[in-house]
Amino acid sequence: MKKIGVLTSGGDSPGMNAAIRAVVRTAIYNGLEVAGIYRGYQGLLEGDIEPLTVSSVGDIIHRGGTMLRTARCLEFKEEEGFQRGLAMLKMFKIDGLVVIGGDGSFNGAKRLADAGFPTIGIPGTIDNDLAYTEFTLGFDTALTTVVNAIGNIRDTSSSHGRVNIIEVMGRHCGDIALYGGLAGGAEAVIIPEIDTDMDDLCQTILRGKKRGKLHSIILLAEGVGKPYEVAEQIKSKTGSDVKVSVIGYLQRGGTPTPSDRILGSRLGAYAVDQLIAGKAGRAIGIKGNQLVDIDISEALSMKKDYDKEIYELARILAI
Template identity: 50%
Template sequence: MINSIAVVTSGGDSPGMNAAARAVVRTALGEGVRVFGIYGGYTGMCDDHIEELTSRSVSDLIQRGGTFLGTGRSTRFRTEEGRKLAYDNLKKHGIEGLVVIGGDGSLSGASLLSQYGMPIVGLPGTIDNDVWGTDYTIGCDTAANTILDAINKLRDTASAHRRIILIEVMGRKSGWLAMMSGIAGGAEYVLVPEVKFDLDVISEEIKESYSYGKRYSIIVVAEGAGSAVDIGKVIADKTEIDTRVSVLGYIQRGGSPTVEDRMKASLLGERAALALISGASNVVFGYDQGKVVSIKLKDAVTNTKTLDPELVRLSRVLA
């Protein structure tokens, strides 16, 4: 049985990371296992910013966005020397297992670190919901609701001025956020990196709908599909309709987590701690149709998650 574990958050922050880390800490302590927090992601692991945590260390956190442990991206950890240093720092504190909360890049780093013999359990923490093998990632629900709130507000001003409004959201490789919020927000078009689109066709359709009396159009653009500013200029020129662009940016990462993100992150945190303590390693815990499932760490980081074609179809039908 493992007697001492650590938890680290890495990569982009996402609402619910605190809930997951809190669950890891309190579950482990309940099992009589010591818990350490690694501050600043893999950079903190290399710099030995590691401290033992108590139950009070994670009090008053579940409602907060971000991550109390801090996060970041480390170029040093990408080298073999950096990972060896990080491993040595973990062993120096007597740490026998590690919970890594982060996206595909963070989990890839965890997979490399595991080659030194450190037992690792991963949790998918990213607003993009792009980790293979799981329907859900920590923070994606809160981010989608943040975007939806913006769409609701922008719809009001779009209608008042008979404008076309483009909303650029995060998602360099994955259009999940754009697609979910676009469908839920009643967007006329959702542009994602996974699906080709034709601005000539879109512009003609918008012009025709306005000729029949339509008052506004909402277009949600995932950043990986192209710059909403550039796309907006093209559409404005082709339609000759007043067009505006709103780039949401990092506001999507913040905010108090939703009930779904708090609950699912807490369940994943508990499962990760119990699994690690009992000897599990090189797995990621996620969700499949509402149930917690385990995924091989190697599979999670070597496979690419694809956008559900049913969402693409639904967005076109409802538009």
């Protein structure tokens, strides 16, 4: 192992730059060269690859997004594109690769590993939708953005006596809504993993009104459905003034929290350690504040489920 490559793929997430920085500096500390692959697998196919030095990753740990930029690449899924990617790795004399991204990025990393190319995956996605790790890189920052938004919306919601539905990201995994709802004191969270009883939700809103509560906040994951339809149901059942706020891509950007900077740094360094140790086809993550690594095929096959304890606690505290 003389040279390793690093790329970010799919959706960006805060903390990716911290991970890139850790990969580069840990590798250089251990006497390795580092190649930065720009724009993910698309950049790999196009040979958009440059050497990275200690200075290349200076002053990036506090920045959101990814300095390597990112893209989605359907061509890499095809055999011809995949073989071109392998040829590019050989052309640039790259001996191992660190891939930072979500499940789609991990599928590309798995395919490389299956072809005999040493690859390590770092979970970079705000959705927290990879089951093998407790937390993914960027989730804490996205959660912080959502909780701050809840605080801002609550101010105006209280002033007008409204119900506010806040749509957050999460097509298949409702963790942002679930954890955001608990941390933000929401009256309800609506997530794709479980059916929501609208009558029960509306009774919670009405009980709050009777005891003098000036507002109600509902967190809704985007994968559930259309927030304006939910708003109409609540309005018709309770007579409340209901507004919808869609946070959107604000959740993807912004300065990463200290937790994501630390997690990114730990994961990046650990990925390099794995390659140096001769490991390949591994997905690394964190459980109980301890770094873990498992076979990337196993990581992809694990089914993510919502935290029933967190959901029940949020429900109880919303009475």
